Amino acid sequence: MLSFQAILETIYKDALNAEDKGKVPTYIPELANIDINSFGIHLRTFDGKDYGIGDFNKKFSIQSISKVLALSKAISLVNGTVWKRIDVEPSGHPFNQLALLEIENGKPRNPLINSGAIIIADILISNLKNPKEDFLNYIRELTGDNDVNYNLTVANSEKNTGFKNYAAANLLKSFKNLDNSVDEVLDFYFHQCSIEMTCSQLTKAFYFLANKGVSLSNKNIISESQAKRINAIMLTCGFYDEAGEFAFEVGLPGKSGVGGGIVALLPNNYVITTWAPGLNLKGNSKLGMLALEQFTTKTKLSIF
């Protein structure tokens, strides 16, 4: 097999030549300004090596990738409560779809679609002393790097335009599945989505999920069984109505965000992050998916 660096270089070159790079999202105005030609990949293997190419040290908006870290924090605080309020089934629908939520009486299909993540935000607000500060510190600790911050312009941009998230939170409230006020929960949720990180920071932050719940700095974040379950949820729900396609093409648990990032991992083996801001019609990074499909095909390192 070629070296990991050589494989990343081939994938990188091929992806840059792709004719269709997808489209940057415009529904969050701040994200529409990002250069569609940005592209980075970062890989960390369990023998302690790491490999990067392109814009892997440039910060981007992690958006829905934050949902996995918020879920991990909530589970570490109140495991049982989470599953009384949210299900663990793929939705087969876009991340911000509301119809199912109404039909299913305010119990979101899973914690990685917006309605589920809004409940996780509610749980964190109820259980953290200083929610926004504590959550940011949690991510800094996972990453081993204090240079991780909220982007307040992006958070405000979403606050002014996130009408569907307001609708979801109001629906949850009407079904009595939201303890705190709609405004307070969405303020936290928009901040959480606005966090900016690089590919290499995200690879570090997600290490504990590939490592039985133990972080890069050897701290027990969640139990081995909880890590297994979060990976199962990423595999079945991490890409909304494209989760099947991602499992089919790539074969790894992972999570995407509309900022163009994707983090994926092979337990006990590696964590990989890609960033390419152009999205496909389902809201997942077009080149990121292509690159990861190539990576697991060329290395034969997937869960299947």
Ligand SMILES: NC(=O)CC[C@H](N)C(=O)O
């Ligand atoms: N898929 C995403 O990354 C969506 C996150 C975005 N902040 C939203 O709520 O719409």
